[in-house]
Amino acid sequence: MPKEELKFIEFLRNSGQKVTLARRKILEEVYRHHDHFNADDLYLRLQDHKANVSRATVYRTLSLLERCGLVRRLEGETRSLYEHVLGHPHHDHLICLRCGKILEFNNPRIEAMQLEVCKEFSFKMVTHSQQIYGFCRKCQSKHVSQS
């Protein structure tokens, strides 16, 4: 049984909640791909795999997965984006304003600097997020107006 499932089951048991078929299907689908998705993407993918799960349950389960640290939520323009956490080490994002592509990066020196900033403000960091918006290699070469 994969690590993420063990972790989810432990979390549910510890908090007096139940391990249901719907929850297992959703977790499985979240960990099937290694990309960014929104609640509706996930709902549609579950449909494709003949898992009868309602949108409501998708939302409720994503919230559980977020609380137990198996999923990370990024605030998007209108809808939230999610990504799974296990086997997907911490990183930040480069987001293309034209094609929407998301690149991931991790820079230890930036992370170290952030800790220094926190020290300066006596701030206790729990988490952070960082997005760089601009144009990816492909979209730059298209000479498109940015309006």
Place this chain on the structure above:
Amino acid sequence: MPKEELKFIEFLRNSGQKVTLARRKILEEVYRHHDHFNADDLYLRLQDHKANVSRATVYRTLSLLERCGLVRRLEGETRSLYEHVLGHPHHDHLICLRCGKILEFNNPRIEAMQLEVCKEFSFKMVTHSQQIYGFCRKCQSKHVSQS
């Protein structure tokens, strides 16, 4: 006439749009305070100042101000937060998970590092945002569970 007003007028003229009373009142209110606000805060403040502007116009004007670079939008949990730009140099945010306080910081070394990351990915940065979530000095000392 303040710089922000000149800039707004220029932007409107250049794009064939009109300088209206509502737009001027909204800009004035945005620049009256030096803090973070959401669309509804702004609407209510305008009410207090007897400026008869509808919520719809507040939203429409915030969008204009964002497009011409007089206002910056931060994606919040549910609603968007805004801050004015002129006289308020670029910075990022420390956000307290308990009391919601927002501290601002600016670290040139982090900024420089971000440019390096972009170079590495051949990415052309337009803007970026960075949030560090955690507990501010006051809230740490309250020994409160984080649940």
Place this chain on the structure above:
DNA sequence: TTTGTTGCAAACCATTTGCAGGGGT
């Protein structure tokens, strides 16, 4: 006078929730 703007109310849309029936322990 022409054309963009406003207020209103309705529409939108992602997300949340109440409830009655169903499923895990």
Place this chain on the structure above:
DNA sequence: ACCCCTGCAAATGGTTTGCAACAAA
């Protein structure tokens, strides 16, 4: 059995939009 969970459909809440009256240019 007990209590939690699910699906459904309705509610929510921030934001957007169609339209007729109105105000810049």
